[in-house]
Amino acid sequence: MSSVASISCSKYEEKLVTEAVRKAMDELGGLERLISKNDRVLIKPNLLSPKAPEQAITTHPLVLKAVIQLVQETGATPVVGESSGGFLAEKSLTAAAFEKTGMKSVCEELDVEFINFDRVETKLVSNVGNTISDFNLPIPLLEADFIISLPKLKTHSLTLFTGAIKNMYGVIPGLKKMEYHREFPNPNRFAEVIVDIFATVKPDLAIMDGVIGLAGDGPGSAGVPCAVGTILASTDLVALDTVAAKYLGYDDNQVQISNIAAKRGLGRANLNRIEITGNFVQLEYKQYDLPSNAFLSHLPNFILKPFLQLMMSKPIIDQQECTKCRTCLKSCPQLVIEEIDDGDTVHLEIDEANCIKCLCCQEVCPYNAIDLKENFLVKFLRYL
Template identity: 70%
Template sequence: MVSVASISCDRYQEEVVQEAVRKAVAELGGLDSFVSPEDRVLIKPNLLGPKPPEEAVTTHPLVLKAVIELVQNTGAKPVVGESSGGFLVEESLTARAFKETGTEEVCKQLGVEMINFDRVAATEIINPGSTVDSFKLPLAVLEADFIISLPKLKTHGLTLFTGAVKNFYGVIPGLEKMEYHRRFPNVNRFMEVIVDIFELVTADFAIMDGVVGLAGDGPGSSGIPCTVGSILASADPVALDTVAAGYLGYSDSQIRYLNLAAQRGLGRADLDRIEIKGNFSQSEYKKYDLPSNAVLSHLPNFILRPLFQGLMSKPVIDQQSCTQCRTCLDSCPQQVIIEQQDGNNTYLEIDESECSKCLCCQEVCPFDAIELKENFLFKLLRYFK
């Protein structure tokens, strides 16, 4: 039976986080049983964008620090790599994310190399899946001896949940991520892309920051920070995500890409066949808001397929909050964000008729100016529930 360790951790205090990470990995036999002293260990946090730790959008720097120290204690060499969401012509959003999330400070303190996947050599790797012929992957990923996924526990408006598996979408360099969103606007096909990438990268281990997660319309700042209070670890990232999604309130059949990964033999997505170790016990009264689109996962496929795009919540720009920084416009895979003119004033608007609802704009907006407009039918059902 596959094991997932779940250790209580109720606050971001360095000694508390360090002990929780150590205990979680110890429950699985210790990192020494997985990593050799000569290994180059790639640690892949979730740095969606340049957000401060208190927004609960990115992997907390204290969790990253604890994992780096754990790797260093084995004698192995840790490196930290990421490619954030979004795109700007003038600068690297990933470089800004390293700085503003506290990652850069931790890496400098511990003498660890940071790798911006947008700025390093990459090569085409043949995809055994059915979505694309090949993926461009950074050599730094391919040359790593051991890979640790270090995600944040979060909801996701498109895929409903994001964790250790979807975290590897962030190994794809900058504009390539936008291209896959453009080519696969259908959410089920996009989930196949996620699993194809996960299968190629071959994650060896996962440690999740579930101390304060994100509920509601995550994974960006439109989500709602929620105290879950756990550090999770597993040698099976699919199983870890299945347990973590359960903490938010999902059943193990709702997160479709995890079930797809399990069908390919990439991990376990059945809670009845996952052993949970550790001292974490979730309070029964804890209920978290799920994304507006979560109700769609309960519909049978014969209804869902023809209606899905029309039923999904739509991103809408809040003109009062928008500063017209154009990050969303530059990052939109479908190029459906338009600059409009009203007299002497200009404003940005999303063409709803062409929008694929990939929610990239919501993820990258630095000013939380993009909201999700819920389908009226679901709003009505929620009102009478």
């Protein structure tokens, strides 16, 4: 049976967060049981885009700080590495994310190296799965003796949930993430890519920031911050994600990424086979909004499979909120966002016919200007 520690933490106060992280690791027998003093420990937070911590889109810097301090106390050497969700040739979104989220300040305060995976050498590593032949992985990741996934508890409009497993997608540098979205537009096949990366990298531990999570049409600005109130930890990342997804309201068979990983023997995705330890008790009346696409997971496969792309929610640009910054246009894997000049004004539009609904545009939009339009048939079925 797998074990997941879940510790109560009501708000982002340094003392409370530090105590919760320590208690979570104590439930697992202590971090010193897992790493040695000469180890180089790679900590991988979720820095999806340059957002302030209070937006609940990225791992909170106080959680990172607590984990770094725990690693340092063992005598090991922590380093922090990430590649954000979007990519701009003229500007590093990852560098901006380190700055905006407060991660850079934490690393500088604790004298810890932080690594932009978009700006380091990589090496081709054979994929242990079967979606593609190999992955281009950052050398600092490959040189690490121990890897900690430090995700944020969030919904995801494409994959329904994003946690410790999907957090490892951020080890893929810049443009490659866009290529995988383009090559695998089907959500189920894309989930297999995520699991392939996870299985190839093999992170050793996950500590999840679930103090304030993100519900609704996450994982970006269209999501809604929700107070969950917990720090989770486990060496079984599949089990951790299964428990965290349960807190948001998912069944343990609803999140495809976790199901695929469990079928491959990479962890437990059955709540009956997961021991939850610690002092966190979720209030029964807590109910959060799930992504508009979550309803699709309840449809029979004979209906879903042929019409999946048609039935998924579509991203649309809110022209009132759009500032024409063109971040979405430059980050779109399919190149289906166009700049339209009608003579009087210039605006951006998404070519719906060729959009693969990967929602990269929604993830990287700095101004919350991309909404999701639910398919009318799904909306109708939801109210039956």
